[in-house]
Amino acid sequence: MIQRAAPLLAATVVALIVIAATPAPVSTRDGVYTAAQAADGARLYAAQCAMCHGRMLEGTFEIPGLGDRFIAQWSNAPLSNLHDYLGRAMPQFAPGSLSPGNNSKIIAFLLQANGLPGGSTALPADPAALSRVMVQPADPRLTAGAVPRTQ
Numbered sequence: 001m002i003q004r005a006a007p008l009l010a011a012t013v014v015a016l017i018v019i020a021a022t023p024a025p026v027s028t029r030d031g032v033y034t035a036a037q038a039a040d041g042a043r044l045y046a047a048q049c050a051m052c053h054g055r056m057l058e059g060t061f062e063i064p065g066l067g068d069r070f071i072a073q074w075s076n077a078p079l080s081n082l083h084d085y086l087g088r089a090m091p092q093f094a095p096g097s098l099s100p101g102n103n104s105k106i107i108a109f110l111l112q113a114n115g116l117p118g119g120s121t122a123l124p125a126d127p128a129a130l131s132r133v134m135v136q137p138a139d140p141r142l143t144a145g146a147v148p149r150t151q
Helices: 002-021 035-048 068-073 079-089 100-113
Strands: none
Touching: 035 100, 068 100, 079 100
């Protein structure tokens, strides 16, 4: 009986070590970008995004705005989903033309513009690191009933 239990015990210990070593998810409410990164993102947004999404993120009749509703639509999903979407689909006139680092800067600007706090660490461009950051609007009421958005 003990010989049979040993492999199960070993597998359980390994699983617990992996779980313990995995960083806990953080929220966009936890300050996941720097002010300098958001300032760089604002300049990129003005040059690459504002022509469609509006100077004030207001959107148009055909193009969605990038305010509270936008953040709420991405709520409860990892930030890597949004980062991947930007990398593949934006800007509309030249999809995929921005570097992963520039996409992170634009996301930092969007988070700041939507009232989410900055912090002391820049938002990474690495998909694995971004997958641990969960999108949450500044106002928790906007996440009520939100379904995680995929790319």
